[in-house]
Amino acid sequence: MQTGTIKIKTQLKARWMGMVLTAGCFFLVLLWFSNARAGTDNASFSTWFVDMSQYAVGAHASLKCEECHGSMTNKGPDMGIETKKNHPDTTAVDFLKTQTKRSFDYQTCQKCHKIAYARFAKGEHAKAALKEKTTTQLSETGYAPTCGDCHSAHYSKSHLSRVQTGKMMTQTCGTCHMDQKQSFLANYHGKAAVNLEYDKAAFCSDCHGAHTMLSLKDKDVVLNACRRCHSDATPEFANIIIHDGTNNFDLKSDTKKSSLKWVHLMRALSLFFVIAVLVFFYMHTGLLMLRKLHEKLRRHK
Amino acid sequence: METRLNSPQTFQRFHILHRILHIVIIFNFTFLAISGFLLHFSGFGWTRFLVSLMGGAGAAGWLHRFCAVFLYFGILIHVLWLIYYKMVLKQNFRGPDSILPGKKDVSDLFQNLRYVFNKGTPPLFDRFSYLQKLDYWGELLGMQSMGITGLILCFPEFFAGIIPGFFINIAGYFHFYEAVLAVMYIGVVHMSDTHLAPDIFPMEKAIFTGKIEKQRFMEDHPGEWKRQQMIND
Numbered sequence: 001m002q003t004g005t006i007k008i009k010t011q012l013k014a015r016w017m018g019m020v021l022t023a024g025c026f027f028l029v030l031l032w033f034s035n036a037r038a039g040t041d042n043a044s045f046s047t048w049f050v051d052m053s054q055y056a057v058g059a060h061a062s063l064k065c066e067e068c069h070g071s072m073t074n075k076g077p078d079m080g081i082e083t084k085k086n087h088p089d090t091t092a093v094d095f096l097k098t099q100t101k102r103s104f105d106y107q108t109c110q111k112c113h114k115i116a117y118a119r120f121a122k123g124e125h126a127k128a129a130l131k132e133k134t135t136t137q138l139s140e141t142g143y144a145p146t147c148g149d150c151h152s153a154h155y156s157k158s159h160l161s162r163v164q165t166g167k168m169m170t171q172t173c174g175t176c177h178m179d180q181k182q183s184f185l186a187n188y189h190g191k192a193a194v195n196l197e198y199d200k201a202a203f204c205s206d207c208h209g210a211h212t213m214l215s216l217k218d219k220d221v222v223l224n225a226c227r228r229c230h231s232d233a234t235p236e237f238a239n240i241i242i243h244d245g246t247n248n249f250d251l252k253s254d255t256k257k258s259s260l261k262w263v264h265l266m267r268a269l270s271l272f273f274v275i276a277v278l279v280f281f282y283m284h285t286g287l288l289m290l291r292k293l294h295e296k297l298r299r300h301k
Numbered sequence: 302m303e304t305r306l307n308s309p310q311t312f313q314r315f316h317i318l319h320r321i322l323h324i325v326i327i328f329n330f331t332f333l334a335i336s337g338f339l340l341h342f343s344g345f346g347w348t349r350f351l352v353s354l355m356g357g358a359g360a361a362g363w364l365h366r367f368c369a370v371f372l373y374f375g376i377l378i379h380v381l382w383l384i385y386y387k388m389v390l391k392q393n394f395r396g397p398d399s400i401l402p403g404k405k406d407v408s409d410l411f412q413n414l415r416y417v418f419n420k421g422t423p424p425l426f427d428r429f430s431y432l433q434k435l436d437y438w439g440e441l442l443g444m445q446s447m448g449i450t451g452l453i454l455c456f457p458e459f460f461a462g463i464i465p466g467f468f469i470n471i472a473g474y475f476h477f478y479e480a481v482l483a484v485m486y487i488g489v490v491h492m493s494d495t496h497l498a499p500d501i502f503p504m505e506k507a508i509f510t511g512k513i514e515k516q517r518f519m520e521d522h523p524g525e526w527k528r529q530q531m532i533n534d
């Protein structure tokens with residue numbers, strides 16, 4: 001009797017397990033399908049279309065389409081600057097398939113954002129765009145970005161807090177500058193700013209400049225950037241390494257290379273020291289505890 | 302009546318000042334470790350919640366600095382006491398009661414290792430065993446290097462005028478790895494050596510009450526016990 005009930009119980013248990021497993025598998029398959037569907041949906045959703053519900057709550061909600069895109073007809077009234085534009089040919093093969101970010105003329109933005117555009121035009125990204133145009137070759141980080149690569153004209157929201165903007169910025173910059181994002185988040189600036197949402201800590205543009213996006217290789221420029229927060233910074237202060245990652249090591253300047261070698265050597269040494277000390281004393285204490293326990297149990301017998 | 306008769310005879314082991322300083326160290330060390338590691342491991346979501354309990358990243362930073370200064374004051378008071386001990390009380394730092402490391406500590410370590418592998422008897426410790434000495438010196442010297450690297454990290458503008466800029470990066474790594482070492486050493490080795498040892502478990506109260514039981518005195522510090530008996534005789 002006893003064994004019989006146990007048998008039934010185990011059989012029941014197995015059946016339960018089977019059901020749970022099947023349900024789990026079914027759920028996973030469903031999840032995979034839904035993900036795959038979502039993926040295809042996103043791909044088919046061309047960037048040529050605008051989600052007006054999102055646009056209506058964005059920063060540019062008060063603007064009419066024509067104010068940026070023009071009247072889309074050569075016969076339309078002249079609206080001041082070059083807003084007369086042809087509508088794309090609906091019968092063309094690549095209709096709605098080209099990348100909007102590469103074809104839109106972002107000079108339109110300077111109509112309202114004069115300072116930002118002037119800074120951008122002076123900055124590192126505009127230089128990269130020029131280089132891209134003259135050499136017709138992409139840099140190692142991809143296309144030289146224009147306004148639309150970092151900002152969403154249709155969906156960006158206004159009146160975000162410093163931390164909200166900064167966290168988005170870290171993501172945005174990080175899509176091309178992955179190593180820099182990684183090393184920034186490993187640095188105490190990034191940890192305090194992004195992870196702990198500390199609004200007094202520096203985000204990307206606090207050092208690299210809003211829209212100018214300086215690469216900060218010239219030490220005088222770096223010092224200026226440091227002095228925005230660290231007002232007493234000396235020239236040597238600019239040699240403190242913020243992005244201390246070792247990915248794409250060859251792209252870094254020679255002084256940074258040699259400093260980085262020392263930093264990472266010291267890091268490896270201290271890690272080795274910590275591990276060596278801990279391994280020795282953990283083994284020592286562990287064995288000693290076992291020995292003492294053994295002695296105590298023997299005494300009690 | 303019986304319990305009173307059976308209540309173990311105790312001996313004074315720690316001065317009240319040392320007991321207070323030990324508690325100062327416990328509190329500050331814990332808060333330093335928590336606030337520091339919350340910044341370093343802030344990539345995990347729950348750290349932000351804990352930091353917000355401390356009043357945000359800025360407040361946690363000030364807590365870290367406050368505890369560091371508080372802890373260092375404890376060390377300064379200890380050093381002042383050492384001077385008092387030497388100058389006013391005219392005591393000697395050397396001798397078998399000393400916390401200074403000596404030859405006996407090395408031989409004790411090897412004897413202990415032999416004892417672990419059942420090749421001998423446990424070493425007869427004096428007032429301080431070598432692990433206790435290591436705890437003491439690790440704390441005293443470790444706080445100096447933590448203090449130095451911490452000061453470098455706290456005043457990078459000033460220190461960049463004295464040392465190369467990337468030394469501040471190195472100081473950051475040293476500060477972190479030494480913190481890891483300190484926490485993992487104190488948390489495991491110090492804790493198990495003092496509290497987890499089968500004869501002492503669950504808790505060693507001597508550093509808090511200042512008193513040690515006769516049994517423990519005889520077993521853990523036989524060298525000192527023997528000398529005290531000789532003096533009494």
